[in-house]
Amino acid sequence: MRAIRRFTVRTLLPVALEDLDELAHNLRWSWHAPTRDLFATIDPTLWQTVQGDPAALLGALRPERLAALAADVDFVSLVRAASDDLHRYLNDPRWYQSAADPEDLPAAIAYFSPEFGITSVLPQYSGGLGILAGDHLKSASDLGVPIVGVGLLYGAGYFKQSLTRDGWQVETYPVLDPDGLPLKLVREEDGAPSIVSVELPGGRTLNARVWTAAVGRVPLLLLDSNVPENDDAARKVTDRLYGGGGEHRLQQELLLGVGGVRALRLWSRLTGALEPEVYHTNEGHAGFLGVERIRELVSSAGLTFEEAFEAVRAATVFTTHTPVPAGIDRFGRDLVARYFGGDNARVGVPVEKVLALGAEDYDGGDPTVFNMAVMGLRFGGRANGVSLLHGAVSRGMFRALWPGFDESEVPISSVTNGVHAPTWVDRRFIDLAAERFTHAEAASGAGWLRTDAITDEELWDMRHTLRSQLVRNARARLRASWRQRGASPAELGWVDDALSPEVLTIGFARRVPTYKRLTLMLRDPDRLRDLLTHPTRPIQLIIAGKSHPADEQGKRLIQQLVRFSDSSDVRGRIVFLPNYDIAMAQALYPGCDVWLNNPLRPLEASGTSGMKSSLNGGLNLSILDGWWDEWFDGENGWAIPTADGVEDSDRRDDLEAAALYDLIENQVAARFYDRDDRGLPVTWLGMIRHTLATLGPKVQATRMVADYVQQMYAPAALAGRALDGPGFTGARELAEWKAKVRSQWSHVHVDHIESGVGEVPQVGDALHVRAIVSLGLLTPQDVEVQVVHGRVSESDDLTSFGTQPLAVDESYENGRYSFGADVLLDSSGPFGYTVRIVPRHPALASIAELGLVANAH
CATH class of the missing domain: 2.60.40 (Immunoglobulin-like)
Structure with a gap:
C-alpha cells in the first residue's frame, strides 16, 4: 500500500546531546571530517545505511541509544568539544576580517543562483553551475566573507538517473521532505512560518516559505512555493529543478529574483542581519532581482526608474557561465510583458523599460525575445566570465551590446573558477599533507616537491589505495545498476573482477550536452577496444553523466556508450555508472589517474572536474578549453590537439579522436607503465608532484572567492556607496548626466x-x-x-x-x-x-x- 503523504518526525535529543542538532544542521560537517567522525562513532553501520547524513542518523536512533549516549561522559565531552570548535569557526576573525582596508569591503553580499550543490544530502543541483555555487559559499565561509546565498527549494531536486536493459536513461523524481533535510524554516516572532509573495498576472499571487541552510558561516535562503497559501499551479512552481516549459521557468526565475530580494528583506528584519551592499547574480536566472530593487527605490526613495537603475547597477555583479547562445534563457517578449505590465504593472516601473533591459535590440538580435543574459549584463556594473578564454569568448558573444568598441574593450572580465578542496580532496591526502608539511608548504604546494617529506613509494602507495577504493565503489555501483536493469545475480559474476586496482584508470564524468562529446572516445571502437585490452599497458574507463530529460540526443549518446560498455569483451575495462552526483564524485575524483575532458573548443566555459582530480594527484588529459587552456604547462598533464577551423564536424571529431587515441597509447599509458627497478613510475610521480605544487594553489575556490572580493565585490561596494548616499544624490546626478550625454551624442x-x-x-x-x-x-x-x-x-x-x-x-x-x-x-x-x-x-x-x-x- 502506498502512502499519500509523508513527513519526517524529528528526534528529541537529551539535554546533554542538544549540540548534536546544531552540528547536524550546519553543513560544515560536509567538508569537516572530524564532525563526520563524531557522527559515525554513534553507530557505524547505521551511518553507512543513511549514507553519511547526520540529520537522518539522529532521526533513526532509538530512544534507548540516545539515553546511553547521553550517559556516556566521554561521548558528551566529544560533542561539546565539536560544538566549541564549530562556534570558534563561526565567530573567530578570518581572512576577510583581517583585510588591510576593511572599510573598502562590503558589509554583506547577496549571492543568487538557481541551484546550489552543497552535499548529496541536499540535492538542489544539476551540474557544474550548482557545484560551483556550493563551492563559492563554502569557500566564502572559510574566508569569513559575509555572503548570504539565495536560491529555490525544489520539491524533487534534480532527477535520479537509472538505465533500462538496453541502456536508455530513465528519470525518477523522488519527492523531498524539507523537514527531513538539514534545513530550518524561517518563522515570524509568533512562530508562524514567514511568507514572501510575488504578484502574478490575473490577480494571482505566488507565495513561498523560506528555508535556511547553514553553510558554515553562510546562511542560504531557499524559497519553497509548495505551501497551502498557493493555488495548485503556484504550488508546482518549485517542483523540479529546470523542469516545465517556458512560463513555468519564467515563474521560477521571477520567484528567485523578485522573491529572493524580498526574502533578504525578511531575513534582515527577523535576524538583524545587515542588508547586502553587493548583489551577485550567478548566471541570468536571477536577473529580475534588479527590477525588484528598482521598484524598492522608486517606492521608498522617490527615485525615477533611471535614477534607481544607476543605484542598482553600480552594486551588481553578473557572472555568465555559458559560451553558447543555446545555454541562455530567452522568453517571449509578450510573455514577460504579461508579468510586468497590465494588471501586474509595478508603480514607477513601466513595462516598456523592463522589456528594454532584456531586449536584443542590436544587429543579429531577435526583437521578439527577452534575453536574461542581456538583462544581466545591462544590470551588471561589473561582469565576468569564468576563465580567461571564456572571458574572451563572452566578449565576442556579446560585443553587439557595445557597438563601435573593439572586442577586447567589451566590459566583461574573467574570474577563473576554483574548487573547494576540503570537499573534494580525499581525506587521506589531506591528512598526509598536514602531517608532513609546514603550513607554508601546504598552502603553496611546495611540500609535494620534497621527496624527503613524502617518498615516491608513499605517494605511489597512496595513489594505489585511492584507485583500489574507487574500484570497490564502482563495482558496487555497477552491480546495483545491473540489478536495476533487470539482471539476475547469476548473470553478474563478472562484476567481481570488473576493473582492476593495477590498471591505468581514466575518468570522464559530466553533464551530457552534445558539445561535451561523451562518445568522442567511440569514434573508432576497434582502436578503443585495443587500448582497453592491451596485453601489457591496458587502460580502464569509468564514465558517468546525466542528460537533460528533454535532450533525446544526449540520451542516445549515453545509450551508445552503455551498449559498447556492455560488450562482453570490454565490460571489465569500461563502465558507465548511473546517477552521477556529489557522493559518486567524491569517490571518483581521488581514484582516477587521469581525468579526460574533450569538449568542442571553445564551448567549455571553465569545467572544474579536472581541478578536483588534480588536487587528488590526478593528471588531466584535455582539450585546451576553459581553465585548462589557461593553466596547462606541458608538465601537469596532456593537451589533446584540436582541429580548429575544420568545418565538417564529423571530420573534426575523427581527427581529434585519433589524436586522443595516440596520446593515450604513446604518452599517457607509456608513462604510467614505465617503471624503475623498484616498480615505480618515477616520471609519472614527478608529474603528480609538479601538478600538486603548481596547479594545486591555483584551482582553489578560496583563491576564486578572494579574486571576486578584490576585483568585483569591493569595487562594486564603493561604486554603490558613491550613488546611494543621502538623498541618492550620486544616482540622480549620474542618471541626469547620462541622459544629457545620450541626447547630445549625435552631435x-x-x-x-x-x-x-x-x-x-x-x-x-x-x-x-x-x-x-x-x-x-x-x-x-x-x-x-x-x-x-x-x-x-x-x-x-x-x-x-x-x-x-x-x-x-x-x-x-x-x-x-x-x-x-x-x-x-x-x-x-x-x-x-x-x-x-x-x-x-x-x-x-x-x-x-x-x-x-x-x-x-
Whole structure:
C-alpha cells in the first residue's frame, strides 16, 4: 500500500546531546571530517545505511541509544568539544576580517543562483553551475566573507538517473521532505512560518516559505512555493529543478529574483542581519532581482526608474557561465510583458523599460525575445566570465551590446573558477599533507616537491589505495545498476573482477550536452577496444553523466556508450555508472589517474572536474578549453590537439579522436607503465608532484572567492556607496548626466586631425597629435578624447593597441574644441593610430558602459 503523504518526525535529543542538532544542521560537517567522525562513532553501520547524513542518523536512533549516549561522559565531552570548535569557526576573525582596508569591503553580499550543490544530502543541483555555487559559499565561509546565498527549494531536486536493459536513461523524481533535510524554516516572532509573495498576472499571487541552510558561516535562503497559501499551479512552481516549459521557468526565475530580494528583506528584519551592499547574480536566472530593487527605490526613495537603475547597477555583479547562445534563457517578449505590465504593472516601473533591459535590440538580435543574459549584463556594473578564454569568448558573444568598441574593450572580465578542496580532496591526502608539511608548504604546494617529506613509494602507495577504493565503489555501483536493469545475480559474476586496482584508470564524468562529446572516445571502437585490452599497458574507463530529460540526443549518446560498455569483451575495462552526483564524485575524483575532458573548443566555459582530480594527484588529459587552456604547462598533464577551423564536424571529431587515441597509447599509458627497478613510475610521480605544487594553489575556490572580493565585490561596494548616499544624490546626478550625454551624442564627432613626427620615425620619438572635435552641448569634462595607437596589420587594422588621452588646449564657437598630446613611440614595427571620443564620468565602471563612441573617419 502506498502512502499519500509523508513527513519526517524529528528526534528529541537529551539535554546533554542538544549540540548534536546544531552540528547536524550546519553543513560544515560536509567538508569537516572530524564532525563526520563524531557522527559515525554513534553507530557505524547505521551511518553507512543513511549514507553519511547526520540529520537522518539522529532521526533513526532509538530512544534507548540516545539515553546511553547521553550517559556516556566521554561521548558528551566529544560533542561539546565539536560544538566549541564549530562556534570558534563561526565567530573567530578570518581572512576577510583581517583585510588591510576593511572599510573598502562590503558589509554583506547577496549571492543568487538557481541551484546550489552543497552535499548529496541536499540535492538542489544539476551540474557544474550548482557545484560551483556550493563551492563559492563554502569557500566564502572559510574566508569569513559575509555572503548570504539565495536560491529555490525544489520539491524533487534534480532527477535520479537509472538505465533500462538496453541502456536508455530513465528519470525518477523522488519527492523531498524539507523537514527531513538539514534545513530550518524561517518563522515570524509568533512562530508562524514567514511568507514572501510575488504578484502574478490575473490577480494571482505566488507565495513561498523560506528555508535556511547553514553553510558554515553562510546562511542560504531557499524559497519553497509548495505551501497551502498557493493555488495548485503556484504550488508546482518549485517542483523540479529546470523542469516545465517556458512560463513555468519564467515563474521560477521571477520567484528567485523578485522573491529572493524580498526574502533578504525578511531575513534582515527577523535576524538583524545587515542588508547586502553587493548583489551577485550567478548566471541570468536571477536577473529580475534588479527590477525588484528598482521598484524598492522608486517606492521608498522617490527615485525615477533611471535614477534607481544607476543605484542598482553600480552594486551588481553578473557572472555568465555559458559560451553558447543555446545555454541562455530567452522568453517571449509578450510573455514577460504579461508579468510586468497590465494588471501586474509595478508603480514607477513601466513595462516598456523592463522589456528594454532584456531586449536584443542590436544587429543579429531577435526583437521578439527577452534575453536574461542581456538583462544581466545591462544590470551588471561589473561582469565576468569564468576563465580567461571564456572571458574572451563572452566578449565576442556579446560585443553587439557595445557597438563601435573593439572586442577586447567589451566590459566583461574573467574570474577563473576554483574548487573547494576540503570537499573534494580525499581525506587521506589531506591528512598526509598536514602531517608532513609546514603550513607554508601546504598552502603553496611546495611540500609535494620534497621527496624527503613524502617518498615516491608513499605517494605511489597512496595513489594505489585511492584507485583500489574507487574500484570497490564502482563495482558496487555497477552491480546495483545491473540489478536495476533487470539482471539476475547469476548473470553478474563478472562484476567481481570488473576493473582492476593495477590498471591505468581514466575518468570522464559530466553533464551530457552534445558539445561535451561523451562518445568522442567511440569514434573508432576497434582502436578503443585495443587500448582497453592491451596485453601489457591496458587502460580502464569509468564514465558517468546525466542528460537533460528533454535532450533525446544526449540520451542516445549515453545509450551508445552503455551498449559498447556492455560488450562482453570490454565490460571489465569500461563502465558507465548511473546517477552521477556529489557522493559518486567524491569517490571518483581521488581514484582516477587521469581525468579526460574533450569538449568542442571553445564551448567549455571553465569545467572544474579536472581541478578536483588534480588536487587528488590526478593528471588531466584535455582539450585546451576553459581553465585548462589557461593553466596547462606541458608538465601537469596532456593537451589533446584540436582541429580548429575544420568545418565538417564529423571530420573534426575523427581527427581529434585519433589524436586522443595516440596520446593515450604513446604518452599517457607509456608513462604510467614505465617503471624503475623498484616498480615505480618515477616520471609519472614527478608529474603528480609538479601538478600538486603548481596547479594545486591555483584551482582553489578560496583563491576564486578572494579574486571576486578584490576585483568585483569591493569595487562594486564603493561604486554603490558613491550613488546611494543621502538623498541618492550620486544616482540622480549620474542618471541626469547620462541622459544629457545620450541626447547630445549625435552631435559629437571628430572634425579634423593633425599630426607630426620626424621624417624617419624612431623608437623614442614623439608623435604629436591634435584633434578638432565637436561636442554639441557637452563640455570637455564630459568626454575623453583619446588617441588609440599600436601595431597595425597590412589592412591597417590595429592588432594591439593602447590609448592616451588628449588634453583640451583651445575652444571655439558652437561647441568645438581642440585637443592635443604627444605620443611616445616606444616600439619598432608598423605603427598606426586613430582618434576617438568616449563619455567620461568618475562613476563609470568602463568607458564602454554607455555603448557610445565617436570614431574618427
